Amino acid sequence: MPQNLEDRSVARAIVPKLLSVIDSCNDERILKAAMQNVKIVVKDRKWLMHQHNLExxxxxxxxxxxxxxxxxxxxxxxxxxxxxxxxxxxxxxFHRPSLGGRLHIVIPILERLMACLFVQIKAVALNKGRFQNIFQHPPWLDQDMKPLLPEHAELFNRVVGLLCNPPQSTLPGFRMRPDQPRLTDPVREARMYVSGYVPNLIHVYCHYQLHGVPGKGIKEALTPAVFAMFDVLDLAAPEDARVIALGASMGKAQLALLRREHAEWKQYGRWRGI
Structure with missing residues (x-):
């Protein structure tokens, strides 16, 4: 990292230029190169990612x-x-401390990524002869010729897993001295914070299941992500209080799906201690 503040500012200006390329790009090779550079910046040149660049x-x-x-x-x-x-x-x-209270920017991305794993049911899409695009897939995704695979659902799982179960090394204050007293568990605190946003993801997951079909093997591959979301809801409010509140905002069909998924988590995924 440059020691001179002016040099540091010049270097950080690279990030907006990369993002501008991604926003305006219509060439796969250019996009791939830009995304590769973004990955290098986020992972290996972390000092380039100040708050504004991250947002x-x-x-x-x-x-x-x-x-x-x-x-x-x-x-x-x-x-x-x-x-x-x-x-x-x-x-x-690598940048969770900088996210702060900005999970409201992350959740819509996860909703869109989840939608990409589903194929819309044609019959559901037709309403009085008109096509309703429930999933709003990006044009670069061809679900007919090149649908996403279970390995892509596993990539989504890893993101949701990090969101719901953050390693302590990713949280603020990880480098505090061992002898320094800690009044709260930072991992629990982070998971409690996430529990306020997870209901949105579970809600759209049930909505997507109602109107679409996941690709072959994707439903099973998504199970760890669904269980991780129910885990943080259970941490925030035992006795299924959060799930009951979520169900109150759903129709009958969505509620039935929610109850089925929650029952599977209770039977197979819930942590019951040693």
Whole structure:
């Protein structure tokens, strides 16, 4: 890292230029190169990622996942999905303290990434003869010719796993002296904070199951992510209080799906101690 503040500012200006390339890119090779550079910056040049650059990166990822992205070609959709998941994983792994109270920017990206794992049911899409695009897939994703695979669901799992179960090394204050008293468990505190946002993800997961079909093997591959989300809800409010509150905002069909998923977590995924 440059010691001179002016040199540091000049170097950090590289990040907005990279993000501008991603926002306006319609060439797969250029996008791949830009995303590769972003991964290097986030993972190996962490000092380049101050607060503004981090927020700008998250907004760029959200736009890249949206139907309005400038990347229209679907030749390398699987690689684009992989790159987005890896960048998000590096952000949670190396820059979580800088996220602060900005999970509201992360959750919409996860919702879009989850939507990419589902194929819309044609019959559900038709409403009085008109097509309803429930999932709003980005144009670079071709679910008919090149659908995402279970390995992509596993990449999504890793991101959700880091969000819901952060290693202590990723949290603020990790480098405190061993003899310094700690009044709160930082991991528990982080998981409690995440529990306020996880209901949105579970809600859209049930919605997507109602209107779409996950690719072959993807439903099973997503199970660890679903269980991780129920884990933090259980931590925040035992006796299923958060799940009951979430169900109150759902219709009958969604509620039935929620109860089924929650029952599976209770039977197979819930931690009951030693």
């Amino acid at each position: 700008a990166l998250l907004c760029t990822l959200e736009r890249l996942c949206s139907p309005s992205t400038t990347m229209r070609s679907s030749a390398h959709g699987r690689f684009i999905y992989t790159d987005i998941c890896n960048v998000l994983r590096f952000i949670l792994q």
